[in-house]
Amino acid sequence: MPIGVSSSCLYPLSPLESLEILGKLGVKTSEVFINSPSELTLEYAKRLNNLKAEYGINVLSLHPFTSFAETVMLFSEYKRRFTDTLEYYKYIFEVTAALGAGITVIHGSKLPGKIPHEEYFERFGMMVEEGKKSGITVAQENVNNHFSESPEFMKTMRAYLGDNFKMVFDVKQAVRAGFEPLGFAREFANEIVHVHLSDHKEGFDCLPPSVGIFDFGKLFEIMKAADYNGSYVVELYRHNYGESAELIKSMQYLEQVHK
Numbered sequence: 001m002p003i004g005v006s007s008s009c010l011y012p013l014s015p016l017e018s019l020e021i022l023g024k025l026g027v028k029t030s031e032v033f034i035n036s037p038s039e040l041t042l043e044y045a046k047r048l049n050n051l052k053a054e055y056g057i058n059v060l061s062l063h064p065f066t067s068f069a070e071t072v073m074l075f076s077e078y079k080r081r082f083t084d085t086l087e088y089y090k091y092i093f094e095v096t097a098a099l100g101a102g103i104t105v106i107h108g109s110k111l112p113g114k115i116p117h118e119e120y121f122e123r124f125g126m127m128v129e130e131g132k133k134s135g136i137t138v139a140q141e142n143v144n145n146h147f148s149e150s151p152e153f154m155k156t157m158r159a160y161l162g163d164n165f166k167m168v169f170d171v172k173q174a175v176r177a178g179f180e181p182l183g184f185a186r187e188f189a190n191e192i193v194h195v196h197l198s199d200h201k202e203g204f205d206c207l208p209p210s211v212g213i214f215d216f217g218k219l220f221e222i223m224k225a226a227d228y229n230g231s232y233v234v235e236l237y238r239h240n241y242g243e244s245a246e247l248i249k250s251m252q253y254l255e256q257v258h259k
Helices: 015-024 043-057 064-073 079-098 117-131 151-164 172-177 181-188 218-223 245-258
Strands: 003-005 029-033 056-061 103-104 137-141 167-168 192-197 199-201 204-207 233-235
Touching: 003 245, 029 233, 043 056, 043 079, 056 079, 064 079, 064 204, 064 245, 079 103, 079 117, 103 117, 103 192, 103 245, 117 137, 117 151, 117 172, 137 192, 151 181, 167 181, 172 181, 172 192, 172 199, 172 204, 181 218, 192 218, 218 245, 233 245
Parallel strands: 003 029, 003 233, 029 056, 056 103, 103 137, 137 167, 167 192, 192 233
Antiparallel strands: 199 204
16 A cells, blocks of 8 residues: 655645655655645646656645635635636646546635535535546545534535545544544545545644554554555644654654554
8 A cells, every 4th residue: 555745744845846855755655735826737737747757656636725715715605706716626626637646635614614514515516526527536634623624524425425425534633623533534434535644642733653642553454444445645744843754754664554
């Protein structure tokens, strides 16, 4: 099972700079965080693809910078704004596909939100269908202080969308929201298509894997039991670790645990 490192770990370096550093470190699996409009283009995707080819990197997913605005742009009471923004997300899906990434990551609406849950689900379903036209999966990430932080919300979303419900599971976001990560993973193991990994301990909710208390072995067992065929990426904020060598140490630790 591929285990990699997200380009977000090196923010505020650009995606090109980040991917090159990861490539030189020997990382073969990654997620690309796009941080500005000029990076969310087919031309920029070509440049990233050149780096992918040079270092043999497989990009799993694209995380758009627009996630900060999804509450207002996609899930507000103003329906025309959703319709207009969906047109832009069609282009995001196209760029995702151009990168060879199979997944676009969505944060969704922050709490408390302005629209009923059913309308949220309906709009998300429309995004899923547009993503399919580009051959990619639109997946809801569990995110602290968003509707998606709650397993109950995600269960209702799953029931509404059926097979169109796919999830990106983020360990640290579950911890920050006060939900037990293994229980969260167990509940949605069959719908999870991508996993963000980090460690934690008392007083620290995001640490490099191997320095906290999280049972990665148990997580891998849960996912194996569900025949999970996706990948895992280490996703940390830049202040959560020191030297970039720590990212490789975390990746190698996870590879050993996963065996």
